[in-house]
Amino acid sequence: MYQLIVKPILFLFDPEKVHHFTFSLIRTLCKIPLLPNLFRSLYVVNDKRLERKVFGLTFKNPVGLAAGFDKDAKLYNELSNFGFGFIEIGTLTPKPQAGNPKKRLFRLQKDEAIINRMGFNNGGVEEAVKRLKKNKGVLIGGNIGKNKVTPNEEAVEDYKLCFEALFPYVDYFVVNVSSPNTPNLRALQDREPLTKLLSTLQKLNAKKETGKPILLKIAPDLTNEQLEDIIAIVAETKIAGVIATNTTISREGLESDDKEEVGGLSGKPLTNRSTEVIRFLAEKSNKAFPIIGVGGIHSAKDALEKLEAGADLVQLYTGFIYEGPQLVKSINKELLKQM
Numbered sequence: 001m002y003q004l005i006v007k008p009i010l011f012l013f014d015p016e017k018v019h020h021f022t023f024s025l026i027r028t029l030c031k032i033p034l035l036p037n038l039f040r041s042l043y044v045v046n047d048k049r050l051e052r053k054v055f056g057l058t059f060k061n062p063v064g065l066a067a068g069f070d071k072d073a074k075l076y077n078e079l080s081n082f083g084f085g086f087i088e089i090g091t092l093t094p095k096p097q098a099g100n101p102k103k104r105l106f107r108l109q110k111d112e113a114i115i116n117r118m119g120f121n122n123g124g125v126e127e128a129v130k131r132l133k134k135n136k137g138v139l140i141g142g143n144i145g146k147n148k149v150t151p152n153e154e155a156v157e158d159y160k161l162c163f164e165a166l167f168p169y170v171d172y173f174v175v176n177v178s179s180p181n182t183p184n185l186r187a188l189q190d191r192e193p194l195t196k197l198l199s200t201l202q203k204l205n206a207k208k209e210t211g212k213p214i215l216l217k218i219a220p221d222l223t224n225e226q227l228e229d230i231i232a233i234v235a236e237t238k239i240a241g242v243i244a245t246n247t248t249i250s251r252e253g254l255e256s257d258d259k260e261e262v263g264g265l266s267g268k269p270l271t272n273r274s275t276e277v278i279r280f281l282a283e284k285s286n287k288a289f290p291i292i293g294v295g296g297i298h299s300a301k302d303a304l305e306k307l308e309a310g311a312d313l314v315q316l317y318t319g320f321i322y323e324g325p326q327l328v329k330s331i332n333k334e335l336l337k338q339m
Contacts, residue, residue: 002324015105015114023075030078043083043325045332049339050085054290054312055213055240057171059139061085063303063331066294066315067143067174067217071121073128080138083328088315089128090143091176094161096124097147100181104263108256112298113267114318115258116247117181120145125165132169142170143217145182152184152193156200163201172212175201178219178246180264186219191229198237213240220245220273220295224280231285241290242281243315245274267318271296275309282310298323300334 010018030036050061064086070076073089080087099121106115122128125144132140144162146155163173175198177188188194198216205211216239218230234242247264254269274295281291293311297303298319306314319327 002326007322007324011107011109014103015107016102019105026075026078030081036078036081039081039325040083043081043329045083045329045336047332047336049336050332052085052313055172055215057139057213059085059313061332062307062313062335063328064088064141064292064313064315065320066317067091067141067176068116068118069317069320072123073131073140076138076140077134077136080136082325083332086139086141086171086313088141088143088174089132089170090122090141090174091120091145091179092122092125092128092143092162092166093120093145093147094125094158094165095147096127097121106258106261106263108254108258108265108267110256111254111259111267111269112318112322113254113256113265113269114321115261115263115265117261117263119148119181120179125162129165129169132166135169140170141172141174141215142166143174143176145176145179146185148182152187155188155193156197159197159201160204163204167208167212170212172240173201173214174217174243175214176217176246178217180219180247180249189219189222189226191233195233195236198233198239202237202239215239215241215243215292217243217246218277220248220270220277221250222277227277227280228284231281231288234285234289239289241292241312243292243294244277244281244311245270245295248273266295267322268296268298271298271302275306278306278311279309297331298327300327300331303331304334304338 052059052062067088067090076087100119104117146158247266290312292313293306294315
């Protein structure tokens with residue numbers, strides 16, 4: 001139904017407007033008695049064999065929703081009805097910000113991809129916290145970043161503010177220094193500033209009665225030398241793991257009309273590169289830390305390849321938009337077949 005009816009209609013309209021419309025529609029539908037139960041019966045696969053214990057947390061299944069879809073924690077309870085084992089909200093910043101000027105979201109249908117230059121548009125961490133207090137048992141990751149106006153020299157303070165505000169309400173944290181849509185943000189991936197940032201957050205974490213896993217989200221555009229630096233930084237700072245990967249600035253092999261738009265590319269063109277990064281990290285580190293694999297997962301086969309390459313969990317974003325909620329179920333069903 002999604003592929004035959006829903007997607008063709010949605011794809012006729014502006015992608016950002018469709019995103020907001022879809023959010024309103026899902027929220028409205030989930031208020032109708034019995035409909036959430038219907039969604040769960042269609043998409044949720046309940047089987048203890050799908051459980052994963054990773055960085056001290058128990059995931060009902062290894063398929064999550066990546067950050068960027070529910071930036072402001074507005075729909076995580078409803079989205080959990082579509083079978084996700086966990087949902088990552090954000091990227092959140094300390095202060096609200098509008099993000100980059102519109103138009104800033106582009107479908108590349110020939111390539112089954114998306115280019116976005118949203119620019120960390122969000123209502124600020126405090127507004128998200130209000131909504132997270134209404135969590136009905138969803139395992140939540142909190143993806144955090146810095147405000148656009150904050151210079152890199154002061155970025156640590158932004159991450160600290162988000163960390164402290166979200167700490168009681170999320171199960172794990174993701175440090176986002178890899179989005180291409182905030183000026184100079186990726187410079188924070190360099191060894192010295194990144195080590196300082198992660199070490200500072202780990203010190204805050206150590207002061208808590210029970211710390212929470214901190215993960216680092218990295219770009220797919222890093223060289224092997226830079227990836228080796230990431231492995232060393234993870235070992236030095238003792239963070240819980242890595243999310244590989246964010247969107248890419250590469251445009252290699254694209255065919256769609258909007259391929260030269262500025263921003264981060266996600267979807268099928270990223271499938272192989274993100275898997276390569278996962279495999280490199282897993283092999284070079286001797287599987288020293290957990291990896292969440294994300295990037296170009298449009299089928300159960302894509303997800304299995306990332307898990308086989310060394311990922312412990314996977315996340316969907318663009319594949320969820322192109323393939324629909326059936327993708328979550330198909331991945332979980334295929335995993336059960338492999339057991």
